[in-house]
Amino acid sequence: NLYDIGVIGLGVMGKNLALNIADNQYRVAAFDLDELKVQDTVLQEELERKRYLKKITEPRIEGCNNFSEMLSKLEKPRVLLLSVPAGAPVDGVCQSLIEAGIDSDDIVIDTGNSLWTDTVEREQRYANDFLFFSCAVSGGEVGARFGPSLMPSGSLKAWNRIEPIWQAIAAKVDAKTGLPIERFEPGNPVKEGEPCTTYIGPAGSGHYVKMVHNGIEYADMQLICEAYQLLTQGLGLTASEVGEVFERWNKGSLNSYLMEISADILKQADPLTGAPLVEMILDKAGQKGTGLWTAVSSLQIGCPAPTIAEAVYARALSTQKTQRQQLSQRLLGPTKNLVSIDKQAFIEQLESALYCAKVSCYAQGFQLMTMQAKEQGWQLDFAEIAKIWRAGCIIRAKFLQSITQAYQQDGELENLLMADTFAKALSEKQQDWRVAVSQAVLSGIPAPCISSALAYYDSYRCKTLPASLLQGQRDYFGAHTFERIDKPVGEKYHLNWSGDRSLNKV
Numbered sequence: 184n185l186y187d188i189g190v191i192g193l194g195v196m197g198k199n200l201a202l203n204i205a206d207n208q209y210r211v212a213a214f215d216l217d218e219l220k221v222q223d224t225v226l227q228e229e230l231e232r233k234r235y236l237k238k239i240t241e242p243r244i245e246g247c248n249n250f251s252e253m254l255s256k257l258e259k260p261r262v263l264l265l266s267v268p269a270g271a272p273v274d275g276v277c278q279s280l281i282e283a284g285i286d287s288d289d290i291v292i293d294t295g296n297s298l299w300t301d302t303v304e305r306e307q308r309y310a311n312d313f314l315f316f317s318c319a320v321s322g323g324e325v326g327a328r329f330g331p332s333l334m335p336s337g338s339l340k341a342w343n344r345i346e347p348i349w350q351a352i353a354a355k356v357d358a359k360t361g362l363p364i365e366r367f368e369p370g371n372p373v374k375e376g377e378p379c380t381t382y383i384g385p386a387g388s389g390h391y392v393k394m395v396h397n398g399i400e401y402a403d404m405q406l407i408c409e410a411y412q413l414l415t416q417g418l419g420l421t422a423s424e425v426g427e428v429f430e431r432w433n434k435g436s437l438n439s440y441l442m443e444i445s446a447d448i449l450k451q452a453d454p455l456t457g458a459p460l461v462e463m464i465l466d467k468a469g470q471k472g473t474g475l476w477t478a479v480s481s482l483q484i485g486c487p488a489p490t491i492a493e494a495v496y497a498r499a500l501s502t503q504k505t506q507r508q509q510l511s512q513r514l515l516g517p518t519k520n521l522v523s524i525d526k527q528a529f530i531e532q533l534e535s536a537l538y539c540a541k542v543s544c545y546a547q548g549f550q551l552m553t554m555q556a557k558e559q560g561w562q563l564d565f566a567e568i569a570k571i572w573r574a575g576c577i578i579r580a581k582f583l584q585s586i587t588q589a590y591q592q593d594g595e596l597e598n599l600l601m602a603d604t605f606a607k608a609l610s611e612k613q614q615d616w617r618v619a620v621s622q623a624v625l626s627g628i629p630a631p632c633i634s635s636a637l638a639y640y641d642s643y644r645c646k647t648l649p650a651s652l653l654q655g656q657r658d659y660f661g662a663h664t665f666e667r668i669d670k671p672v673g674e675k676y677h678l679n680w681s682g683d684r685s686l687n688k689v
């Protein structure tokens with residue numbers, strides 16, 4: 184009567200993952216330091232079982248009082264899923280498991296938003312105590328309950344043991360259309376379709392991929408927010424009118440979960456005042472750090488990801504509300520908004536601009552993973568990564584199917600902008616993108632992500648950049664040398680700027 188898997192940490196994600204696993208015919212032992220959370224999870228399982236699974240009488244989730252009890256209830260080698268906050272709590276639980284007598288071939292899986300380098304360290308730190316494995320999870324509460332996107336990495340031995348469970352609980356995609364198969368019914372999980380999980384690579388790689396997912400998530404969210412501001416403050420549309428525009432966009436190439444929920448949010452009235460809810464929400468954005476980590480990683484590795492970084496800055500700037508209020512009275516901007524332009528035409532141009540900017544920010548994220556994979560010696564399969572983001576995760580979107588196909592055609596693709604489909608689409612739409620950015624600039628409405636994405640596109644299609652002058656400047660004040668276009672790569676030259684201005688090969 185042993186249990187298949189132990190779930191430790193029964194917050195929103197842990198509880199819902201436990202229920203999802205139980206729905207897929209695995210028996211779960213559950214524990215949380217907070218006894219009430221254990222009771223709540225057990226009760227929820229019982230309620231759902233009685234309501235939806237009348238034939239099953241045995242509880243599928245059993246609560247435990249402590250770590251030792253949990254270990255005694257699990258089939259060996261044991262599989263333990265941790266759903267605790269990233270950082271010290273992960274090590275706290277690992278230590279408790281060691282004290283409770285975990286075996287060296289047991290598997291502990293960290294499913295939080297851990298920093299990828301912590302995961303690499305943990306695999307080594309606990310190597311003598313148990314198999315430390317990690318699996319990044321995307322999809323929030325509903326994803327965890329009915330099918331998340333799962334990004335596992337670490338020991339292959341651990342992966343072979345847990346793969347069937349992971350494939351069962353993951354979100355599913357219709358292989359023909361590339362679209363999510365969604366069913367949100369307790370006791371009736373989606374069994375058909377392609378599961379949104381794949382072994383990513385060695386320790387840390389899964390969390391790195393999830394971190395970049397979140398960086399893209401930040402940028403994608405900010406892009407949609409900028410479109411909202413342009414349509415309201417620029418064109419004078421109401422929130423719910425923008426909601427309708429977004430609903431329309433969601434039927435085309437911009438189809439995505441984030442677009443869908445944004446439309447829904449914009450159409451929601453505030454229960455207290457009746458005003459659009461979005462206008463009653465304080466305009467200060469929070470963040471837990473994964474977008475920042477992505478931007479930092481891109482800077483460290485020298486991979487341009489300006490739109491992701493701008494999205495992090497945009498959240499930071501939003502929190503400077505007092506300064507913004509003061510400066511709104513003092514710094515001048517244009518006096519006109521966009522009222523005089525053809526509204527319908529602008530909405531269409533903005534739709535194209537958003538699509539281009541979105542491709543640009545995904546290109547940045549995928550290039551970052553490509554460069555980091557090279558640095559770390561990870562063999563990442565980008566077609567598979569794009570595939571498991573097609574359902575379950577927060578950035579799920581129709582166009583991930585095109586990204587999947589682009590990498591299926593060329594697994595060595597250095598940048599998505601080089602893929603035929605995207606090069607063609609962006610070339611066709613770039614004029615609209617420019618109109619959107621220039622209208623934003625002319626009307627004084629900030630659009631840092633839409634415009635930085637365009638600068639990224641323009642920089643990449645620029646055969647000659649002014650870095651020649653920059654190298655001249657560096658050589659001038661710091662004798663940092665430069666290479667010449669007419670000499671072999673790697674040959675360094677210095678001009679004697681402060682003396683006779685002779686050219687010397689260094």
Ligand code: 6PG
Nearest residue numbers: 321322323397470471472473577
């Ligand atoms: C997901 C989300 C999830 C969460 C992040 C981002 O993929 O399910 O990315 O992990 O929303 O913690 O949160 P912040 O916006 O607070 O940084």
